[in-house]
Amino acid sequence: MIINVKLPLVNLKKINGLQMGDSELQELDLNINWHPCSQMKDYEIFKPLIINKAYGCYLELSNGKRIIDAISSWWCKSLGHNNFELKQALISQINKFEHVIFANTTNKTIVDLSNKLISLMSNLNKVFYAGDGSCAVEIALKMSFQSRIISGQNSKNKFIALRNGYHGETIGAMSVSGIEIYRHHYSPLLFETIFVEPIYVCGTDDRNWTDVSSYWLKIQRSLEPYIETTTAIIVEPILQGAGGMRIYSKDFLSKLYAWAKKNNIHIIADEIMTGFGRTGKMLASEFVNIQPDFICLSKGLTSGWMPFSAVLTTDNMYQIFYDDYHTGKSFLHSHTYSGNALGASLALTTLNIILNNKLYDRANRIQKIMKTHMNDIAEQTGYIKNVRGIGGVVAADLISNNKRERKGYQVYKEAVRLGLLLRPLGDTIYWLPPLIVSEETLLEMKLITTQAILAVYENK
Numbered sequence: 001m002i003i004n005v006k007l008p009l010v011n012l013k014k015i016n017g018l019q020m021g022d023s024e025l026q027e028l029d030l031n032i033n034w035h036p037c038s039q040m041k042d043y044e045i046f047k048p049l050i051i052n053k054a055y056g057c058y059l060e061l062s063n064g065k066r067i068i069d070a071i072s073s074w075w076c077k078s079l080g081h082n083n084f085e086l087k088q089a090l091i092s093q094i095n096k097f098e099h100v101i102f103a104n105t106t107n108k109t110i111v112d113l114s115n116k117l118i119s120l121m122s123n124l125n126k127v128f129y130a131g132d133g134s135c136a137v138e139i140a141l142k143m144s145f146q147s148r149i150i151s152g153q154n155s156k157n158k159f160i161a162l163r164n165g166y167h168g169e170t171i172g173a174m175s176v177s178g179i180e181i182y183r184h185h186y187s188p189l190l191f192e193t194i195f196v197e198p199i200y201v202c203g204t205d206d207r208n209w210t211d212v213s214s215y216w217l218k219i220q221r222s223l224e225p226y227i228e229t230t231t232a233i234i235v236e237p238i239l240q241g242a243g244g245m246r247i248y249s250k251d252f253l254s255k256l257y258a259w260a261k262k263n264n265i266h267i268i269a270d271e272i273m274t275g276f277g278r279t280g281k282m283l284a285s286e287f288v289n290i291q292p293d294f295i296c297l298s299k300g301l302t303s304g305w306m307p308f309s310a311v312l313t314t315d316n317m318y319q320i321f322y323d324d325y326h327t328g329k330s331f332l333h334s335h336t337y338s339g340n341a342l343g344a345s346l347a348l349t350t351l352n353i354i355l356n357n358k359l360y361d362r363a364n365r366i367q368k369i370m371k372t373h374m375n376d377i378a379e380q381t382g383y384i385k386n387v388r389g390i391g392g393v394v395a396a397d398l399i400s401n402n403k404r405e406r407k408g409y410q411v412y413k414e415a416v417r418l419g420l421l422l423r424p425l426g427d428t429i430y431w432l433p434p435l436i437v438s439e440e441t442l443l444e445m446k447l448i449t450t451q452a453i454l455a456v457y458e459n460k
């Protein structure tokens with residue numbers, strides 16, 4: 001039998017250590033790698049950047065060119081690249097042990113980390129670890145769901161989520177994500193979710209930030225039919241990332257939480273992107289007085305050094321599952337790298353650095369500068385609108401009459417050529433730099449973004 005296996009077009013001489021040029025490496029890469037969240041055909045024209053080094057807010061390419069990482073490498077590098085203390089923490093943990101199964105074992109680092117995590121929210125005092133953000137979301141969904149079965153509330157088996165919300169790529173996480181472009185191919189696989197539209201604002205000075213009373217009755221009425229069948233609502237508190245860096249009213253969030261509490265519906269706060277200072281608070285959940293039943297954390301948890309995530313929950317939730325083994329109430333969910341020691345040591349050090357240096361306050365300081373810069377760009381170019389921001393994030397929409405023009409992608413390419421890594425979400429451009437970013441770098445980001453926009457719109 002002949003098995004027809006398509007081999008990648010790999011030049012073995014090159015792999016075997018002979019000198020390889022940049023374009024050959026890119027070609028080799030594109031022969032064998034399938035990059036995340038990409039249309040691979042785009043790389044025919046704009047090849048993957050070859051990274052040699054990364055430090056602070058900068059990436060250094062193989063040709064020596066320096067590029068500002070304005071998106072914190074998918075929103076995780078809150079302390080920037082190559083942080084010295086994190087490197088030391090990693091080395092110190094490696095010198096002890098790198099990974100041991102976390103079922104049936106423990107160690108001081110993970111206990112210290114969990115203690116630190118539960119000190120962030122007074123009602124959350126149990127921690128369950130996983131690897132990626134999506135896994136953390138799956139855990140919160142499953143815990144909520146299973147707790148209802150154990151408690152004999154079997155009809156409570158659905159979730160409410162926000163339109164434009166994003167919670168990850170696994171089937172459960174995708175089911176509760178409200179962004180059509182990511183979910184529509186898989187819709188037959190996804191479970192039914194009820195979506196509600198938040199009230200968006202452009203920042204904390206927006207009128208609707210503190211009062212959405214005039215909208216709320218209608219929203220509440222639309223949710224009422226689902227009270228008996230809903231186990232939990234899941235939200236990215238205050239700031240929706242992948243849905244277009246949209247900020248919504250804290251009064252909306254407060255009212256939604258109050259409604260959920262009143263109706264025996266769990267609250268899952270997905271803080272995978274918002275956590276650890278990004279919104280100007282240590283956790284975005286601090287914007288409202290009602291505390292969630294679950295918080296999902298990842299990304300900034302290790303300042304983007306390792307795949308590592310955690311779910312915090314309440315003692316009440318934990319007690320529902322706590323019983324003799326034969327009762328079948330255990331939460332039999334596992335990931336091989338759950339509680340990974342390297343991730344734990346990085347997370348503990350990251351938390352200490354953020355708390356000791358009050359980096360959440362710094363996020364508020366850079367907000368003012370970034371928003372002024374983005375407003376200046378809007379005024380100077382006339383090609384962006386809806387400038388909005390909170391904490392260490394600012395965003396705006398490129399003006400475009402035709403999605404097929406892919407203005408965002410064009411600006412991305414131009415900005416990279418000029419020394420800035422943006423990765424627009426469609427036609428939404430945003431800056432979400434490491435929280436340690438300097439004012440000089442922010443100014444450089446402004447100048448390059450302006451130039452990139454003018455190059456795309458006016459061939460300048």
Ligand SMILES: Cc1ncc(COP(=O)(O)O)c(C=O)c1O
Nearest residue numbers: 132133134166167168241272273
């Ligand atoms: C809010 C939110 N939740 C979940 C995820 C999924 O995390 P991961 O990509 O680590 O699976 C992301 C990723 O961007 C996110 O922004």
